[in-house]
Amino acid sequence: MVEAKGIWVVAEYESGTLAEISLEVLSQGRALADRVGQELSVLVLGELGEEAGTFSQYGADSICVLESPCLTSFNAEAYTIAIARQAVAAPPWALLMGATPQGQEIAPRVAARLRVGLVADCVKVDLDSQQHLLMTRTAYGSKVEYAVTIPEARPQMATIQPGTVRAKKLPAAKTAKLVRQPAQVGTEDIRIAHLGIIPANMKTLDIAEAEAIVCAGRGVGKDQLAQMEDLAECLGAAVAGSRVAVDEGWLPWSRQIGLTGKTVVPRLMLSCGISGATQHTAGMKDSSLIVAINKDRGAPIMKLADVAIQADLRELLPALIEELRQAKARQESAGAATQG
Amino acid sequence: MKIVVCMKQVVDTITPIKLPPSVPALPEEGLNFVVNEADLNALEEAARVKDAIPGTEVFAVSLGPLRIEKALRAGLAMGSDHAIHLWDETFANSDALVRAQILAKALAGLKPDLVLCGSRSEDEKEGIIPGMLAELLGLVYISAVSSLKISAEERSIQAQRKLEHGNRELVQAPLPALLAIEPGINNPRFPSVHARLRARRLQVEHLGMKELGLTDNEVGKSASPSTVVKLGKARVRPKKAFTMDSSLSPEERLKMLHSGGTEEKKTVVWEGTPQELSRRLVELLAERDMLPH
Numbered sequence: 001m002v003e004a005k006g007i008w009v010v011a012e013y014e015s016g017t018l019a020e021i022s023l024e025v026l027s028q029g030r031a032l033a034d035r036v037g038q039e040l041s042v043l044v045l046g047e048l049g050e051e052a053g054t055f056s057q058y059g060a061d062s063i064c065v066l067e068s069p070c071l072t073s074f075n076a077e078a079y080t081i082a083i084a085r086q087a088v089a090a091p092p093w094a095l096l097m098g099a100t101p102q103g104q105e106i107a108p109r110v111a112a113r114l115r116v117g118l119v120a121d122c123v124k125v126d127l128d129s130q131q132h133l134l135m136t137r138t139a140y141g142s143k144v145e146y147a148v149t150i151p152e153a154r155p156q157m158a159t160i161q162p163g164t165v166r167a168k169k170l171p172a173a174k175t176a177k178l179v180r181q182p183a184q185v186g187t188e189d190i191r192i193a194h195l196g197i198i199p200a201n202m203k204t205l206d207i208a209e210a211e212a213i214v215c216a217g218r219g220v221g222k223d224q225l226a227q228m229e230d231l232a233e234c235l236g237a238a239v240a241g242s243r244v245a246v247d248e249g250w251l252p253w254s255r256q257i258g259l260t261g262k263t264v265v266p267r268l269m270l271s272c273g274i275s276g277a278t279q280h281t282a283g284m285k286d287s288s289l290i291v292a293i294n295k296d297r298g299a300p301i302m303k304l305a306d307v308a309i310q311a312d313l314r315e316l317l318p319a320l321i322e323e324l325r326q327a328k329a330r331q332e333s334a335g336a337a338t339q340g
Numbered sequence: 341m342k343i344v345v346c347m348k349q350v351v352d353t354i355t356p357i358k359l360p361p362s363v364p365a366l367p368e369e370g371l372n373f374v375v376n377e378a379d380l381n382a383l384e385e386a387a388r389v390k391d392a393i394p395g396t397e398v399f400a401v402s403l404g405p406l407r408i409e410k411a412l413r414a415g416l417a418m419g420s421d422h423a424i425h426l427w428d429e430t431f432a433n434s435d436a437l438v439r440a441q442i443l444a445k446a447l448a449g450l451k452p453d454l455v456l457c458g459s460r461s462e463d464e465k466e467g468i469i470p471g472m473l474a475e476l477l478g479l480v481y482i483s484a485v486s487s488l489k490i491s492a493e494e495r496s497i498q499a500q501r502k503l504e505h506g507n508r509e510l511v512q513a514p515l516p517a518l519l520a521i522e523p524g525i526n527n528p529r530f531p532s533v534h535a536r537l538r539a540r541r542l543q544v545e546h547l548g549m550k551e552l553g554l555t556d557n558e559v560g561k562s563a564s565p566s567t568v569v570k571l572g573k574a575r576v577r578p579k580k581a582f583t584m585d586s587s588l589s590p591e592e593r594l595k596m597l598h599s600g601g602t603e604e605k606k607t608v609v610w611e612g613t614p615q616e617l618s619r620r621l622v623e624l625l626a627e628r629d630m631l632p633h
Contacts, residue, residue, distance in 0.1 A: 076483070080475075101504065105483050108436075108471030117435060117565030120466045128569070138574050139464045140351055144366065146571040153565035191480045192513040195498075200506030206524070209506040212630060235625075236632030268630045289628060291621065297609070307624065308609045309617055319614035323622045327631065 004091040004154035007033050008064075010043045010083060011055075012102050013074070018051045021098035023058050023167035025160050028125055029096055030059030030168070036131055038093050042176070043086070045079055045183065046071035052178065057169050060176040066183035070190060077192060078185050080106045084113040085184035092155040094133055096125075099159035107159045117150035118157040123164045133158065202238050207255055210238035212268040215257060215284070218244045219273020219294060219313055225250055227317045228272065234324035237268065242280045258283040273313050276301025341396040341492055343386045344452040345420065346443060346473070349373040349404060349411045350463040366571065375411045378458025378523035380418070385488060385521060386456055387419035387529060393492050397421050399450060403431065403443055409544055416539035417531035428548035430556060435564035440472035442559065445552045447477060454497070455518040459484060467520070474518040482511060483520040490515070 009029045012019045026042060033040040042060045046067070055063050066086060070078040083106065087095065095110070097103035099121045111118035119135035128134040128149055133156045136147045150156040200209070207213060214232045216225065216239065232239045241251040243258055257264055258280040269287035274280060276292070276299055284290070285304060292305035295312055302308035309316070352372040383400070390396040400415030402408045403426040412423035426446050434442065447455060455477070460467035474481035484502040491497070501509040502522050531539070549559070557563060610617055625631050 076481075101484065104467060105471065108468035109475045109481065111437065111468070112440060112472035112475035115437065115565070117437060118468055119566060120468050134569070137466075140366075141463075142574050144571065145574040147569050148566050149569050150566050192482065192511050195510040195512055197503065198500070198508040198510060200508075202506075205506040208524075209502075211505060234632075235630075268625070268628075289630065291624075302609070303607055305607055307621075308607050309621070310609065310611055311614060311617055315614040316617060319618040320621065323615070323618035324631075327622050327626070 002091055004093045006039045006041055006090075006092045007036075007094045007096065008041050008043050008087075008092040008155070009060075010045070010079075010095070010097045010103070010106075011051075012098055012100060016049075018049075018054060019098070019100070020167065021100055021103075021160075021162045023054070024162065024165045025096050025098050026055065026058045026060060027168045028160055028165045029094075030170075032094070032125065032127065032133070033059075033061070035127055036093070041092075043083065045082055046073070048178075052176070056174055056176040058167060059170050059174075062177040062179060065178070065180045067180060068183035068185050070185050070187060071183055074102060075190065075194075076102075076105045076109075077190050078183075080109040080113070081189045082183040082185040084110045086181075087114055087155060089184075095155040095157045097157075097159050099161045103159045107157060111157050114153075114155070114157075116153040116155060116157055117148075118159070119148045119150075120159045122158050122160050125158055125160060125165075132156070202232065202236060205238055207238045207240045207257070208262050208264050210240075210264070211266050212237035212270075213240050213257075213264060213266045213284075213287075214238070214270045214272065215274060216241045216245045216250065216272055217274030217280075218242070219275075220245070220250075221273070222248070222250055224313060224317060227321065230321050231270075231317060231324075234321055234328070235268070235270070237266075237270070240264070242274050242277075271301055271305065272317070274301050275299045276304055341389065341393050341454065341490070342399070342450065342452045343389060343396060343454045343456065344399045344401055344447055344450060345379065345382050345386050345415060346455065346457040346470075347379045347383075347400055347402040347408075347411050347415055348376045348458065348461050349402075349408055350376045350461045373407055373410075375414050376458050376461050378460065378462075378521055379411075380414075380528040381523055381525050382456040382458055382521040383415055383418040383420065384526045384528040386454075388526075389454070389488075389490055390419060393490065399424060399452070401426065401443070401446060403427065403439055405432075412544050413539045414531075416542050417535045418529060419535070423542065423544040425544050425546050426548075426552070427546070428554075428559070430549060430559045433561040433564070434559055435566040436466060436468050437472060437566070438559060438564045440469050440476055442552065442554065443469070443473055444476035445554065446547055447473070451516075453495075453515045454490070455479065455516075457518065457520050459520040459522050462523075470518060470520040477518065480513045480515075480517040481520075482513060482517060485519045485521050486525045488519060 007029045009025050011022045029040045039061045041062045042055045044065045048065045066082050121137050122135045124136040126134040132149050135158045138145050214237045216228050240255045240257050245251045246256040259282050263283045265286045267288045269284050269290045271292040290305040291307045292301045293309045297310045352374045386398045398420040399422045400420035401424045416423050457470040482499050486500045486502045488499040495515045498512045
């Protein structure tokens, strides 16, 4: 029986560029590899671009490129089969991926093919007293935390949550060994036809999926709703509202944020004319950036926000929309200039 | 058309959870169990296919202890024709792979055209059994499904998948297939009184070790590659340090770096003319890559 060795990290790409999560997982792999004395390999499915140097900088001992015409871009079936067959041929000690939609899709399938254990969405990966991976994740609304080990089955598989490991460059320069191999996957393995992508329509998108939200409260008023929609369009955002906005009939209940509405975690939450009652903030407090605009400096939301703008919406909204339009025009003319 | 809907009960996370002193497993007393939300959406999709394609049979299948029967009856009330309860004492403490293998054994016998699972359970949120089950059964696997359309004559399925940024991907695949259904994609029908009464009368089929042809070394803790070694209250984890806000003073920025970016947030208050404020805000958004491209 072939001894399992090496820690493999599957590289993930977003529109052709290396995703940040790959460097995070690679750094986690490096930390583990140093402690257990295993070699750290990055698995690249498809083509290797200029990121070879980056992999070296972040600690890879080797880069294994699996080549195949089926791997020109991410394909869950092709990735699953290529990785699984590679792992059967030369079983690694551990196989790590990011807990991203890509990782979440292929990790369970690879684990089932290999009949091994998988711990998904790890917030921490450590070693236990036996030098086995000790993988921690949370459950039950994040109230409970538990640690899992996979004592015998190899590879030990884990997907790691983005943002839980800091990507770390090595202090000293090193060049990772480069290995190219044909991937063991062919067109006969691909059964799903990808017909195309339907882009999001901000006007109809569920607010829980929106990455940017413009939220209207009592301070907005019915006559400024159209401006809120303009603002949302300029920001590529969805329009939502507090309970007041919905009760007043300005917005449908599907756009309500709060305890009796939806909970959202957008990157950008622009709260306009919202006082910040806890019933509302419960539904948006985990947004990455909260910008609140309110006439009243003492409104509760002004303490919750990252940026609290004290201003009159009637004056600020038109000015903001104008500024956004000008910024876009500048961006477009700059783009056109470079194309000339 | 034969459809299997895999159902699961989840711990209602609103109720307080009592944590065990040492045994790494959650004791069930005092916990409130409800049907997993995405499973209800899966049942609704199955019911819609049944409405559209005459002669469709829907099986609600669930793996778990006796309390699971309540969930299966909910499945029957929502239009399932049969309910199958998989359980034996020896199944306890099985990890995800073993649970998927038990489900695979049950489903292999049924030979379904379509298997629907909720994408994730609301309590543990692992979301790994659907993918594992698909591989074990050799089924085409489509994840993150937000809508589906079956063509019975062509034995194929078209589905929309949820991508990031609210985008959707359109895919087509041959049957048989296993789909992981996203929660909230439809409005699960409210069972009529008639449906509920019917659900009470129908028999739930119980399958254990013997019926599934399983041996002791295929189930339970000893068969599971993963093992839970520690379980307790979640520690507060500091948020990742976000990119430096240039409006903060150098001391404040250093403090943020040293503290590793903790949960504690310092609100920055802006004042000025509407034009000044607008310019400043647009600058901040550009810095944070929050302007549309």
